[in-house]
Amino acid sequence: MTEAEPEPRLLIVWHSRTGASAAMARAAAEGAGAAAWLVGAGEASPAMLRAASGYIFACPENLGSMSGMMKEMFDRAYYPCLGQIEGRPYATLIAAGSDGEGAQRQIDRIVTGWRLRRVADPLIVNLAAQTPEVIAAPKQVPPKALKLCHEIGAALAEGLRLGVF
DSSP: OOOOOOOEEEEEEEOOOSSSHHHHHHHHHHGGGGEEEEEETOOHHHHHHHHHSEEEEEEEEETEEOOHHHHHHHHHHHHHHHTTSSSOEEEEEESSSSSOOOHHHHHHHHHHHHEEEEOOOOEEEEEOSSHHHHHOOOOOOHHHHHHHHHHHHHHHHHHHHHTTO
16 A cells, blocks of 8 residues: 555444444454444445445344344445445444344345455354343343454454455
8 A cells, every 4th residue: 555545444334223233343343443434324325335445234133134224224325336336345243133144145135236245254143132121122242252343343454454355
């Protein structure tokens, strides 16, 4: 990277209702250090996505799919970013009550249209929330899972910095 080139930015777009995916996104941002650009899904704009060098999408799985706010972000940004962000790296962090696969599949299908490149295995943290009370309660993400989020953020930031992605 030359002095004229800007530092790569890792846009970490997140949504959370009970704190789990917010904690996962923060851990990834801590791992990414100065490259991290942590933005809530409600504030993420097409311009931010175009300005970023790579992405981490962090959200809960709600009723077998990604959260509505994350879907809304993709709805707002899809066409304005189409044809403008191909080949950029991404990773996903999903907080789930059971399997998380529905949210994962949705994100992968959407970003396939953008031609993004997955550079880390999906991380789905199953919090085993199965009753209405547990589903609605604030969540604590296990330290081991937060460490993995931190490592994903660090790996993506370093890959961007080195020009690997």
